[in-house]
């Protein structure tokens with residue numbers, strides 16, 4: 001006769017085996033981390049009950065929705081996301097923490113590459129995309145100390161703390177900040193190389209004080225002056241990617 005204890009021990013070990021098997025069927029860490037990071041970034045501006053749709057997620061990751069759904073189901077089995085078929089996906093607390101730690105590594109690496117290694121801010125994103133999955137916590141802690149525990153990366157993106165907490169910040173963009181009033185640029189939200197070069201050449205990098213001189217809705221253009229520089233005119237889309245103090 002099998003005692004209750006043995007049955008309990010057996011079912012417990014089977015659960016462990018299943019979990020182990022699941023872990024080994026999981027895709028590579030970098031894929032998991034990229035999914036978590038992307039969901040995190042999309043859901044950041046959402047209400048607590050709002051879900052990230054598969055279409056949104058797939059588009060951001062550059063995969064077909066079917067691929068995203070298969071992956072999200074695996075993440076759901078691991079307890080990293082809550083998946084509701086036909087509605088969408090949201091990170092669990094564990095998933096959120098893991099995602100924040102990926103962003104933390106990414107942003108510390110970017111700042112390290114710029115400040116310590118002297119790289120240009122337009123070339124560090126791609127390097128950080130690769131390194132964020134392989135650097136150890138020890139190395140990140142050391143880089144963080146060397147940089148003096150920074151709050152933001154070279155693009156002004158806030159760095160989550162070592163607990164994975166990310167502060168919520170309110171910003172204006174060049175589309176809705178007050179006209180003809182000095183404002184400080186805090187963040188640039190597009191990491192495209194050409195866009196970052198345009199920002200650098202136009203002296204619109206984080207930390208710069210600027211003034212929006214005109215905003216022409218009909219021409220869809222915004223004209224900005226930075227110090228004694230000639231005014232720079234840009235389209236509404238570019239203006240929406242430059243965040244200033246609120």
Ligand SMILES: [Zn+2]
Nearest residue numbers: 110125128191
């Ligand atoms: Zn980056």
